Amino acid sequence: MTLSLAMITVDTADPLPIARWWAEQTGGSIVAENEGWFVTVTLGDGQPMLAFQKVDDPTPGKNRIHLDLTAPDRAAEVQRLIAAGATLIAEHEMPEFSWTTLADPDGNQFCVATAGTH
Known part of the structure; x- marks a missing residue:
């Protein structure tokens, strides 16, 4: 069996602003907002997507x-x-x-x- 990387997900208290920031910095675009609880950014064909997931308490310290x-x-x-x-x-x-x-x-x-x- 072979795995393929499809998405990298980041926990955050406020997904939409940080998803917008990453979309702008990478030339990507937001493809789903899911009412602000899980925002996905596409980076282009063949690249994994970025996702930003709302959590009540993001892990503190260095990721x-x-x-x-x-x-x-x-x-x-x-x-x-x-x-x-x-x-x-x-x-x-x-x-x-x-x-x-x-x-x-x-x-x-x-x-x-x-x-x-x-």
């Missing part, structure tokens, strides 16, 4: 799973994300690989690296 994203110009993309409401957490450097850790407006951490370096 255990995070998104690793890439961009052709990491520095420009990081600046764009910060201007859009992301928070810079840290810059990381290793031989032949570097990445930036950010948090979205809801506090969920994610990383951005230069495309082709993973």
Whole structure:
């Protein structure tokens, strides 16, 4: 049996604003709002969807799973994300690989690296 990744779901107290933020940042679009309790964002053909699920008490602290994203110009993309409401957490450097850790407006951490370096 083979599994395929279809959707990545994030728990949040208020799904619609954070779904809108991620849709805007990824060039995706909201495809279902489900009265605000489960909002899904499509990222395009062949890519998993993002979903934001309303929960009364989101898990506190650092998220255990995070998104690793890439961009052709990491520095420009990081600046764009910060201007859009992301928070810079840290810059990381290793031989032949570097990445930036950010948090979205809801506090969920994610990383951005230069495309082709993973």
